[in-house]
Amino acid sequence: xxxxxxxxxPTKPSFFNxxxxxxxxxxxxxxxAIIMTTFVLCALFANFVAPLDPFSTNARASLARPSETHLLxxxxxxxxxxxxxxHGARISLAVAVGATIMGSGLxxxxxxxxxxxxxxxxxxxxxxSEVMQxxxxxxxxxxxxxxxxxxxxxxxxxxxxxxxxxxxxVIRSNVLSLREMPFVEAAKATGxxxxxxxxxxxxxxxxxxxxxxxTAQLGSTILTEAxxxxxxxxxxxxxxxxxxxxxxxxxxxxxxxxxxVIFPGLAISLVVFGSNLMGxxxxxxxxxxxxx
Amino acid sequence: MLSxxxxxxxxxxxxxxxxxxxxxxxxxxxxxxxADILFDSAGxxxxxxxxxxxADLGLDLPLYKQYTQWIGGLLxxxxxxxxxxxxxxxxxxxxxxxxxxKIALLALIFSVIAGVPLGVISAVRQNTPLDYxxxxxxxxxxxxxxxxxxxxxxxxxxxxxxxxxxxDREPATFMAxxxxxxxxxxxxxxxxxxxxxxxxxxxxxxVLRQDFVRTARSKGLSEGAVTYNHALRxxxxxxxxxxxIEVAFLFGGLIVxxxxxxxxxxxxxxxxxxxxxDYPMVQNLVMFTATIVVVVNLIVDLIYMVIDPRIRYxx
Numbered sequence: 001x002x003x004x005x006x007x008x009x010p011t012k013p014s015f016f017n018x019x020x021x022x023x024x025x026x027x028x029x030x031x032x033a034i035i036m037t038t039f040v041l042c043a044l045f046a047n048f049v050a051p052l053d054p055f056s057t058n059a060r061a062s063l064a065r066p067s068e069t070h071l072l073x074x075x076x077x078x079x080x081x082x083x084x085x086x087h088g089a090r091i092s093l094a095v096a097v098g099a100t101i102m103g104s105g106l107x108x109x110x111x112x113x114x115x116x117x118x119x120x121x122x123x124x125x126x127x128x129s130e131v132m133q134x135x136x137x138x139x140x141x142x143x144x145x146x147x148x149x150x151x152x153x154x155x156x157x158x159x160x161x162x163x164x165x166x167x168x169x170v171i172r173s174n175v176l177s178l179r180e181m182p183f184v185e186a187a188k189a190t191g192x193x194x195x196x197x198x199x200x201x202x203x204x205x206x207x208x209x210x211x212x213x214x215t216a217q218l219g220s221t222i223l224t225e226a227x228x229x230x231x232x233x234x235x236x237x238x239x240x241x242x243x244x245x246x247x248x249x250x251x252x253x254x255x256x257x258x259x260x261v262i263f264p265g266l267a268i269s270l271v272v273f274g275s276n277l278m279g280x281x282x283x284x285x286x287x288x289x290x291x292x
Numbered sequence: 293m294l295s296x297x298x299x300x301x302x303x304x305x306x307x308x309x310x311x312x313x314x315x316x317x318x319x320x321x322x323x324x325x326x327a328d329i330l331f332d333s334a335g336x337x338x339x340x341x342x343x344x345x346x347a348d349l350g351l352d353l354p355l356y357k358q359y360t361q362w363i364g365g366l367l368x369x370x371x372x373x374x375x376x377x378x379x380x381x382x383x384x385x386x387x388x389x390x391x392x393x394k395i396a397l398l399a400l401i402f403s404v405i406a407g408v409p410l411g412v413i414s415a416v417r418q419n420t421p422l423d424y425x426x427x428x429x430x431x432x433x434x435x436x437x438x439x440x441x442x443x444x445x446x447x448x449x450x451x452x453x454x455x456x457x458x459x460d461r462e463p464a465t466f467m468a469x470x471x472x473x474x475x476x477x478x479x480x481x482x483x484x485x486x487x488x489x490x491x492x493x494x495x496x497x498x499v500l501r502q503d504f505v506r507t508a509r510s511k512g513l514s515e516g517a518v519t520y521n522h523a524l525r526x527x528x529x530x531x532x533x534x535x536x537i538e539v540a541f542l543f544g545g546l547i548v549x550x551x552x553x554x555x556x557x558x559x560x561x562x563x564x565x566x567x568x569x570d571y572p573m574v575q576n577l578v579m580f581t582a583t584i585v586v587v588v589n590l591i592v593d594l595i596y597m598v599i600d601p602r603i604r605y606x607x
Contacts, residue, residue: 130303131310134582134589138544139562143578146566147318219435226437227548231563246440254446254456261447265440273435280431 022285029281035274043089050083054240066259073259075245081259084240085267091241092271095156095225096218102160103221104214107167108206114168115175116198122172129165137162141224142233150236159224163217170213174206208286215279219272226268242268300593304586311582312366312575316359319571349375362575372572376565381576385558392550392557395473396542399481400535402474407485408524408531411492415527416519418497426489433486438545442479442552459555476553480545484538491534495527502526529600536592540585 023030042049051071058078066073072081114125132140144158178184179202187197228234229243237244245264253260346352350361365372371381414426446456463469499505500523508522509515543559550560558577565573 127306127310130307131314134307134311134540134585135578136540136544136581136585138547139578139581142547142563142566143315143318143574146569146574147321223437227439227544230437230439230548231551233563233566243437246443254443255450258447261440261443265437265443268440269432269436272437273432276431276435 026281026285028277029285032274032277032279032281035270036278039089039271039274040093042086043093046087046090050080050086052080052083054079054083054087055238065257072263073257075257075260081245081263084245085242085264088240088242088245088264088267089271091152091235091239092222092225092268094152095159095235096221096275098156099159099163099221099225100214100217102156103163103217104167104210106160107164108171108203108210110164111168111171112175112198112203112206115172116179116194116202125168125172129168132162132165135162137220138224138227141228142231145228145233150233152235152239155225155228155235158228159221163221166217167210167213170209171206174209175202178202178205212279212283212286215275215282219275219279222268222272222275300590304590307586308579308582312363312579313359315575315578316362319574320355362572366576366579371576374565374570374573376568376570376573381572384573385561385577385580388556388558388561391473391555392546392559395477395480395549395555395557396539396546398474398477399484399542399545400539402478402481403484403488403538404535406481407488408492408528410485411489411531412496412519412524412527414489414493415496415500427493430486430489433482434490436482437548438480438483439548439552441482442476442549445475445479446552457553459553476549476555479552480542480549483545484542487538488531488534491531492527495530496523499523499527529596532592532596532599536589539588543581543584 056079058074060078070080070082072085074080075084110125114122135143140162141158144161145154148154148157184197184201187201192200225234225241226243226246229241230247232244232247234243235241242264246261350358353361362372369382371385373379374381374384377384410426410430414423417423449456457472457475459472463472500519505518505523508518513522546557546559547563549555550557551563558580562574562577562581564570565577
């Protein structure tokens with residue numbers, strides 16, 4: 001009998017089978033992944049994908065309608081809108097990934113420490129996150145940029161910090177229940193240090209909710225960057241940011257050059273839509289308790 | 293109940309105290325104080341004038357004194373003076389509050405009226421084409437920046453009516469005033485309605501699976517009675533919490549929406565104050581926002597307690 005066991009073990013599905021299975025199970029998630037992949041590729045290879053130089057101005061093409069040379073038209077300074085949108089993907093991606101990693105990383109570290117250590121440390125972290133959560137995300141981001149001054153780095157910081165308390169709270173509540181698990185007790189019994197238990201045993205178990213939360217936040221970081229730039233307090237010139245493309249007297253172009261309003265906004269919406277689809281599918285796949 | 297309320301009010305005061313310290317320090321950690329900025333922007337060169345600005349604004353005082361001066365005044369209803377207009381801050385903020393409050397209220401009403409029924413329909417018709425349509429619509433609502441939606445609405449106005457709605461301090465009729473505020477309210481409330489719809493849907497699906505719903509069905513109640521009298525009542529609880537959280541988001545959305553529609557509300561004023569580096573204004577507006585959020589959260593928790601008898605805040 002013991003000899004047949006190994007043969008009864010189910011064979012590991014091939015990579016393609018697995019992808020195919022997931023694609024059938026989460027078709028909307030796949031759609032989101034395709035949108036996001038296109039977006040990331042555009043951002044990485046902007047120099048090759050963009051038909052024209054996003055920075056070169058051309059007085060004769062000022063406010064040119066969409067045509068063969070300028071597929072999505074040109075702005076006031078005659079810069080190609082399509083090329084600027086493609087290069088704008090870089091800013092959006094840099095801010096979204098930078099802010100999400102920074103905010104989630106910091107939040108996870110604080111949540112882990114807060115949940116595992118408890119006591120006064122936990123109390124302080126709790127009160128501080130209450131203070132932070134009493135301010136709307138955009139207001140906090142605005143005040144932080146106002147304080148640090150506008151730059152790409154500061155925009156990332158300004159968007160990352162408001163994410164910290166949300167992540168910290170989710171991770172903390174996860175850690176609180178994990179802390180009571182038998183495997184933690186077992187680790188303690190072997191004489192492992194508390195720090196090592198927290199990092200090696202507890203932290204990996206919070207990864208699923210962390211990934212779900214981080215994906216869900218990608219979209220909101222992109223929207224916040226767009227709002228900040230729209231208000232003229234985000235990523236400064238000469239970076240082509242989608243939000244700022246809309247701010248450059250957009251209300252005026254509503255009448256005269258609608259393509260300057262429609263396309264950058266469409267780019268933002270599409271990418272956030274893609275990340276939301278992906279986030280939903282990931283949540284369903286990784287965190288069944290949150291399924292709807 | 294009373295002890296719970298007192299505890300909550302104390303915590304609220306503590307939170308607001310924390311906000312006041314955070315905002316006060318945040319505006320002062322950067323090197324180069326307000327006097328430098330005012331000095332440069334006014335094109336002045338005489339150091340004596342700079343010293344005068346510093347003294348006038350009380351910037352030569354130690355930080356803790358500046359803070360106690362501000363907070364002491366705040367507690368007595370004296371919000372100080374705007375650096376830009378040199379008028380009392382309260383005089384600048386007060387007339388803008390009702391404008392923003394009206395839009396926010398309209399947006400909330402809109403989002404509940406649209407979000408809850410659509411969420412119920414989506415849940416009851418789970419996995420039908422209608423459900424998919426509603427889900428994709430709500431997800432795109434969450435994906436669109438509200439300022440872009442506002443701009444698209446303006447574009448539609450230009451296209452169909454040839455004009456853009458312009459904010460008017462004294463609208464001729466009640467209806468004119470209503471439409472003027474309802475359009476931006478719809479633009480900013482679309483996101484909230486999408487969120488409320490998604491949440492109502494998932495919460496309804498959860499409740500519809502429960503035993504008491506099956507009991508209600510088996511005793512012969514009509515499907516409508518089951519859905520609305522039994523299920524929806526229970527499904528709305530988490531939705532109410534979200535509405536509380538959404539108030540904070542709404543304020544963020546209003547900042548950009550008021551900018552798009554050129555409405556002189558209090559939300560856009562915050563951005564203007566930041567741009568002008570009008571720090572007394574920024575400080576007070578941030579405190580104002582935080583107070584609203586904290587109070588709304590308290591109200592939501594109290595409503596929760598009234599609606600759901602299972603919840604008792606005994607501690």
